Amino acid sequence: MISIRHLSKTFHNPDGSVVNVLKDVNCDIDKGEVISIIGPSGTGKSTLLRALNMLEPPTSGQILFDGQDITAKGYRLDALRRRMGMVFQSFNLFDHMTVIENIIYAPIRLLGISDADARAEAMTLLKKVGMSQKADVYPSSLSGGQKQRVAIARSLAMHPDVILFDEPTSALDPTMVGEVLSVIRQLASEGMTMLIVTHEMRFARDVSTRIFFMNEGIIYEDGSAEQIFEHPVRSATKAFVNRIQKLVYEIGSDEFDQLDMHSGINAFCIKYNIADKAAQAISIADDMIQNHMASVRPLTFRLTYTELTSETALDFMVEGMTESPFAAGKFPDAIRAQAKDIIQEPTTRGFRIKILI
């Protein structure tokens, strides 16, 4: 359905510097594919998506849509865009229209559908995204997640052949990410062709038929979800999909700022969508630092989160020690009862206790 050939995009900044965001992108996208585009920030994921419907015209290269070159001069972009929906990070609902007016505005004007038919269909779509109660309110009274679901319904109302999702959950409160992702999941199961730029690794792995890992302005690795996440070929891909998010505290003396650590753990858990684990992490960290390992100083405490496996762990590292600070490796029962697993092992730098929660 879509073929991209040698696509490049160069930005000229006002300060005179030149950035080659896309260098040489090549790929073919077939009908029914659900493709997640992942990769470090600044590698051109969104630019590629925006080039596909010419919101960001490429510097060179070709994009063929059903065999036609849409980058050619004189190509009817409005006709193309009717067949290619787009969902934005910032929703971009029309603030001066109610929810239902947002949805029916384009179909009435561009597809020639009657007002009554457009409304009936809009209600069906709103029901599908769980927003039928809010048909007559203005977007300003909706939460971010609700706005994004309306935006998806608006895009569906044009019956597009493909929908482009540009980081659809990045602007959302962590508590609202789920509702939007489940709507996209549902669309995927119905066979909608979609390209999704996302940072949600678990979601990407679950929903995609194919993953583009973008790096250095090209599609660095392209393969099935299993291939990219379980058996990546290239080292940069491997490093990215297995990356671990960390929060580190060095505890030198008892005057260490405990409250600062509490709020740090809270923020970390919210950021990585594991808010439900924050209270437990704080309680274990406090117990370990103040009671069970009170005599061990200096102590390095790390909270880690592996996105792909969604593994959360508390790490306590004692520099220069080769044995467990606990007699005969016997771990306090109170902690053991709360943990999924406890690993005690010597490392090159010292002794490590890893508590998985």
Next chain:
Amino acid sequence: MIAGIILLAISCSCSGNKQKSIELNSEADLSGLTLSTAVGNYYEHKFSKRSDVKVFAAATQADALQAIRQGLADVFVADDIEVPERTLKDLGLKVAFYGEDLFEVAYCVKKGNTELAGQFNTFLASIPVQDIIEHWTKDGPQVPDPNAGQIKNTQPLRCAVCANLDPVCYVGEGGEWMGLTPDLLTRFANYLGRPIEIMLQDLGGALTAVQTGQVDMVGGNIFITEERKTFVDFTDSYYLCHPVFVVADHGKRAHIGIGERFRMNLIKENRWKLITDGFVETIKITVLAILIGTILGMGVCAALRSRRRWVRSAAGLYGSFIQGTPTLVLLLIMFYVVFASSGLSASSVAIITFAFSFASSAGNIFNSSISTVPVGQTEAGLSLGFTPFKTFTGIVLPQALRHGLPLYAGDCVKLLQSTSIVGYIAIQDLTRASDLIRSRTFDALIPLLIITIIYFVLAWLIRKLLNLLLIRK
């Protein structure tokens, strides 16, 4: 609230007579007194040099006369011909003494226009000037004009008059020009067989207009001076003039009721017609300037949003030039410099000037209103399949309007108010109508009150109308 202001104003204008009893016999006796006269005339110039006399320079001669009644000044000075016996009697004033200066009064023509000056001098020698002067100043019998009614269809004689006071030059019943100056000019036009056009201008403006050729002659008790001779030519003098010093005459002031004041200012001599004519003129200039200025403003807005840097800079420069120049100065530049020899009417020049000025501010309002609509709205419209034009008109513009409309309406009202300066280029708008009435009735309150209410209602109407036109929900 309005009623309250009216009552307050009326009660203020009725009180406050604090004239002192003064015995004056010569200019030397003026020491320590306040002297009122019209701004920019010979007397202001002369007495400003005397450190012991305070000069109150009023906008018009009528205002300067009124200053004596209001206690703002002790003595009024003007040309003797400007204050006939009947005016003094009506206002409860009296002549203190006549000055010793003697001036020759004449008409001005463009420097080098000896043909017109010569024709006038020949004409002047052929008429009973003294009888005509007596008619206007001392209610002498009407002097018939043998050439009346012979106007041919030729180029009109365009005249500027720079006095607005009975009997020199004033607006009479039905709005036509009366007084000695217009009378002589009309007789001269009849003598030449040409129609006549008379417009009221201040002296400086009128002398500029005759130099640029916008008018053929200037009159209104203009003295022949050596300085003026360097840039205009004079006709022969038709009158020798002394200064007259006027003071309050106690016990001779008739009290006039408020009903009578309204009658005098509106009904007598059909003066309401001046107001309605001025109203039409003000509306005409305001509405046309808004329409043209709005279209130009869209151009300014497009230029400000242009991709080309030089176009943006040009639009910015235009804006800072317009906004950095007082509208009155701009109007004078347009009338006396840019369009001086174009033959455009003063109204047209005013409309163009206000349209240019409005275009700048409207363009900025449009631009900033569009900027308040996030770029994501445009992207959403485009991505649904609308053309850039339909995205702009259907999605961006309605949101921009909500933001910009109150500002736009405010600017329209500001434009309406600033049209009150068009009197400077001899247009008889609403404000000038009140000046004309005031100079006849010597009553400031009623005419000003009426036009204030009219401006207020107009401003309210503009806002209402724009809301109705542009906001559908």
